[in-house]
Amino acid sequence: MSLIKIVTIKHANRSIWGHLAEREKSLPLVTPLDIYPQFQETRGSWFWDSGMAVVEIETEDGVTGSGWCEDGCDTIKNFIELHLKNLLIGQEASEIEGLWDRLFRASLPYGRKGAALHAISAIDIALWDIAGKVVGKPVYELLGGPVRDPIPVYASALHPVGHEKVAAEAKTYVEQGYKAMKMRFPYGPGEGVKGMRTNEEHIANVRDAVGDDIEIMADAYMGWDFLYAKKMVRMLEPYRLAWLEEAFLPDDLNSYAKLRQETDIPISGGEHEYTRFGFQQIIEKEAMDILQPDLRRCGGITEGRKIAALAYSAGLPVIPHAYGVTHIHFALGTVNCPMIEYFPMPCWDSLPDVEVEPIFHGEPQPENGVVRMTQEPGLGVSVNPKIFS
Ligand SMILES: [Mg+2]
Structure with missing residues (x-):
């Protein structure tokens, strides 16, 4: 007891999210508020960083x-x-x-x-x-793992900061051993046809930089609507995306399901969905090819396992949203979780000069495109008490 x-x-x-949050506040990225001109320019114009x-x-x-x-x-x-x-x-x-x-x-x-x-x-x-x-055991052993070790991670960054910088960044990830990388779309319906072309050029630039042997995917962060997406996927199909992420609002499952019928590009989402009940609806609607729960949102490790079981029985992989030890343990204990997300520092960016306290002590970092978990008991990290002061 x-x-x-x-x-x-x-x-x-x-x-x-550390420095990534700061970067994303000021860069042009499509968001769910893209249709409102006063909130179109940046995520920082509306986001509540709590x-x-x-x-x-x-x-x-x-x-x-x-x-x-x-x-x-x-x-x-x-x-x-x-x-x-x-x-x-x-x-x-x-x-x-x-x-x-x-x-x-x-x-x-x-x-x-x-x-x-x-x-x-x-x-x-x-x-x-x-x-x-x-x-006295790591959590992944309690989950029956490891089912594979190490865990592949994909590089998630490639913000639209100009073709030369982005191409150099993408090539750096290949050199660092990543086999897959994800970029962010700058525009949605608010920017019309010109924005669509810019979206396509961003993807084309990365495909050109990394060649055909690297997986690339792209995230629309809930910022598109169905007609916009229908036109965009036609433009994007030549670049062989591994997935198109969160094209629509999380509740707009009809649009996700319709888009799957429009394109061969795998459709993903779920980082803003909750519990087995929410994911069951996605599965029943055949709305997505890849489920991306975030275990810090959807109900923790306990609920993540149930979502993964539902996904497995529907023939779907689960690729959790965002990095962290929770997702490393989950991936080590889940057969249909082939990789997780990681946010590397882009080669064109750097941390501010002031010393920043790490959030966790003992958090493993990927090397050569994979991450290994330690044998520490529990989750294997401690929260740095200095982040509360
Ligand atoms: Mg996302």
């Missing part, structure tokens, strides 16, 4: 687990401090399945998707950290 004694939630006033929320759960035996999430962090703090915590204190920490279900049911009046699920995700991740630490 290892009863939960203390649940704390801390709010770090900085993004889990920092990150870190949940720490301590058992009566003195074992502490950490979990984390982002987006809506003040609200998440309230959900946990004023409500969810009461369902955890005094309960057996290893009974993760039942605890998840209680949290989900108790939060239904305000939950089901969004920030309430971010809160449950962070709690779930902390409970898995405890489970590993209690038995």
Whole structure:
């Protein structure tokens, strides 16, 4: 028995995305607000960067687990401090399945998707950290892994910063051993035909830089509509994209399903979807070829496993959104998770001169396009306490 004694939630006033978040605030990238001219130019014009929320759960035996999430962090703090915590204190920490279900049911009046699920995700991740630490094993071993080791990662960057810079950046990733890389589209319907041509040129430039033996994919971050996408995929088909990501709003599954009928380019999405119920709808609609849950949003490791099982039975791979140890452990324990995302520093960019405290101690970094997990118990990282000051 290892009863939960203390649940704390801390709010770090900085993004889990680090310097990438700063870069994306000012560059031209298509977003869901692209159709509104006052918000068209940059994501920074509308985005709420709420920092990150870190949940720490301590058992009566003195074992502490950490979990984390982002987006809506003040609200998440309230959900946990004023409500969810009461369902955890005094309960057996290893009974993760039942605890998840209680949290989900108790939060239904305000939950089901969004920030309430971010809160449950962070709690779930902390409970898995405890489970590993209690038995002295890494989480992926508790998940029955490794199913493959190391885990391939793809380079995710290639912002539209000019053809020469982007081509040099893409070539650097090939030299660094990446076999796949993802770029961001600058434009959506708000920029009309000219923007479509610029989108195509961005993709053509990267394909030209890396040749035919590297996978390239591209992300529209919920910024397109069906007619726009229908025209864009015709223009993009010659470049053999490995996938086209998040073309539409997460709830617009009809457009995703229709687009799949329009093109041979695999259609992906799901980083803003929640729980097995949300992903089941994507699967039933045959709306996507690749599912991209984020375990810090969709319900944690517990729910990620269920989503992966649904995906497997539908013949779909799961390629989680964003980097982090949660996704490394998940990939090591999931047969239909062939790779994960990583955000390298582009060769044309660098960190600011001021010293920046790392968010995690012990987070493994990819080498030669793959990442290896340590044998540390639990999730294998500790959150740097200095990020809270
Ligand atoms: Mg994305």
